[in-house]
Amino acid sequence: MKTYCCEDMKYHASFKCNVHENPFDCPDQLVYCDKDGREFGIIIHDGGSSIIAIQYCPWCGSDLD
Ligand SMILES: [Zn+2]
Numbered sequence: 001m002k003t004y005c006c007e008d009m010k011y012h013a014s015f016k017c018n019v020h021e022n023p024f025d026c027p028d029q030l031v032y033c034d035k036d037g038r039e040f041g042i043i044i045h046d047g048g049s050s051i052i053a054i055q056y057c058p059w060c061g062s063d064l065d
């Protein structure tokens with residue numbers, strides 16, 4: 001099981017919406033995390049599937065690598 005740097009990251013990275021199957025469709029989904037849990041990004045809700053890749057946790061500042 002993956003461990004997250006902080007509770008905020010854990011919440012957002014493991015967030016699953018029951019309504020929106022695609023995380024890019026969900027306004028509540030802030031963080032994109034690939035299935036391996038290695039790549040993180042902030043979802044840009046512009047109707048597409050853009051993310052800003054992040055290397056540090058936006059909440060606690062930990063290195064995500
Ligand atoms: Zn949703």
Ligand SMILES: [Zn+2]
Pocket residue numbers: 004005006007008009057058059060061062
């Ligand atoms: Zn963190």
